Every structure is written in C-alpha cells, then in structure tokens.
Amino acid sequence: MNAITILFLSIICLGLFLSFLRMLSGPTAPDRAVAVDTMTTIIVATLVLVAFILERYIYLDVALVYSLISFVGLVALARFLEKGF
Amino acid sequence: MYYLGVVVTGVGVLFLCLGGIGLFRFPDVYNRVQAGTKCTTLGAFATIIGVGIMEPTWFWKTLIIALFILATNPISSHSLGRAAYKSGTELAEGSVVDMASEFEEYSEE
Amino acid sequence: MSKVKSFFYLFSVLFLVWLGFTATFQLQELALGLTLSFLLSLIFYKTYVNIGFPPLGIKRFVFALIYIIVVFKEIIKANLDVAYRAVHPKIPINPGIVIIRTNLNGDVAKTVLANSITLTPGTFTLDVIGDRLLIHWINVESKSEEEATKLIGERFERYLRIIFA
Incomplete structure (x- = not known):
C-alpha cells in the first residue's frame, strides 16, 4: 500500500461515487439500471x-x-x- | 515491466473515472449508456490487464476476466438500451432525428 | 457439418473454457472438467450445429486477427471521443436514432457486428431485426440510410464478410 495505489483507488472512488449519485437521482428506472451496470463493471476492476x-x-x-x-x-x-413495470 | 503495468493500470483507472463523470453529466438514458459502456469497458480492460502485467503469474487469469468483460459488457448495455426504448423513455431536448418509427417492430405501436 | 465433428468442436471449446476458468492442471480438476464437457456436449451438440459457426481455416484466422486489431483501434478512438465529450463544459452532443443496413447472413455474424458497433465511436446498437440495425448515434452526421451505413457499418463489414463468408 503505497502512494500510487491510494491515488488509483481514490480516482476509482470518484467515478463510483458519481455513478452512485446517478443511481440515486436517475429520473427513470432505465437510468438507474444503467448506473448499476456501470457500477458493477467498475467494481470488478476494483476487485x-x-x-x-x-x-x-x-x-x-x-x-x-x-x-x-x-x-x-x-x-x-x-x-x-x-x-413494462 | 512493473512500470509499464503501473502506466496501463493508471490509464484504465482514469477511464473508469471518466465513465462515471460522463454517466453523471449526460442528459438522457441513451447518451448515458454510451458513456457507461465505452469508457468502463476500456477502463476495466486496461486496469485488469495492467494488474496482470504487474504480477506476471496471474496473467492468464486476468486475461480471462478482461476478455469476459469485453464480451459481455456490450450485450448487457444493448439489452438495457432496448428496454429503455421499449418502455417509452424519451430522447433528450437537443436530439436531431428519431427514425425508429420507420423500423418494422416499432411502427405498429 | 457432420454430427461427430460438431460434437468434438463443442467438446474442445467447453474444455478450453474450463481450463481458462480454473487455470490449474491438477488431476482432479482435469477429470471433472472432462466429464462435465463430455456430458454437456452430449446434450447440446444438435443445438451447436444450428447456430452455424463457420469451419476453421487459415484465411479466416488471419482476417480474424486483423479484425481484432481494427476493433481495438476503434475502441481507443471511441474512448477518447466520449471522454472529450464528457469533460467538455458545454457537452457537445448531437444525438439521434438512425437505421443502417447490413449484408451479413447468420446470427453470429450479426451479433459480432452489433457488438463491434456498440464499442466504437459514438454509436450503440438498440435492436437488430432482419437486415436492419437500429443505432443510437451521439453525433449524427447523416440522416439517410445509405450514408449512415457507409459511415458506421462498412469498416467492420468488409472484414466480417470474409470471416463469415
């Protein structure tokens, strides 16, 4: 755990946080689903x-x-x- | 070799973050799918391959995960986009053209 | 394609996937993988014939390699393009939904084309019916069907026509 890994993880966290905001605030259901799709891909890379x-x-x-x-x-x-929902 | 891996991982991480920014800023579902698919696909691919370069004994496993993401990400985004269109989500304000009414399956509705 | 041939194709594909996923050469894992892929290919070899994978060949292999390189170049271009649009303060987009045509036959070829279009600059596939594809384009340059086909699909189709001929 050195400086560069902390930098990488914080950049990833910014992207994850913005997608999370979109998931909370998305006006329609497909918006939220797309946000979840993006989040899962980011989480796989993070893992x-x-x-x-x-x-x-x-x-x-x-x-x-x-x-x-x-x-x-x-x-x-x-x-x-x-x-249809 | 280690520093090459660090650079590749850094590029991937940057694209993951840009995908999040695009997802947050674009105006409607279809543009968000574009940002969410393209940037995160390349971002995840580069991050995972970069880890494989930094740790050469893991390379095959990381290659499998990266190829799997490259194959499945377009499919899931495509099905989400089609679901959004069929459930009647509107296009954003500045959209130029919507030819879907000329498409066979959609014109009847 | 004869049934025995399709059985062995499916068997080797499944076993390669198993080797990739487990990534070990221990005897137990190999035995379990062989058994499972044998059983699965006994059940599914008739379906595999109907999907219609093309037979292998040197020319196809070379063109598939070229195709992978072309797709990678397009993916990197696409990412720079979308990233530029995402961070630009005014968000310079010009979106719309257009229709393009394809000359390809076969479901596998169309799937590969649709996935490649999804990964390349500014376009993603919404639906495929028959020989027409419904495309969302982030920066519409042409509304007519022929020109859109030329701009979006042509650069992949000329390789895919040879690979899946």
Missing part, C-alpha cells in the same frame, strides 16, 4: 486491483464470479423493464 494490493489470488475468482452474476442479473432486469 482485481484490490487483489493485487492485498496479494490475494482468491479475489480474482471473486471478480470473475461477480462479473458472471452481474451480467445475468442485468439481462434479467432488462427483460423485466422491457415488458
């Missing part, structure tokens, strides 16, 4: 970065499974939105 910082190989498996599950969940959510 890989955290795996490098803490030197835990197992976190890579966590990132892989998280991206699988979020993909399936988002497609299901999109099918639900398409048929």
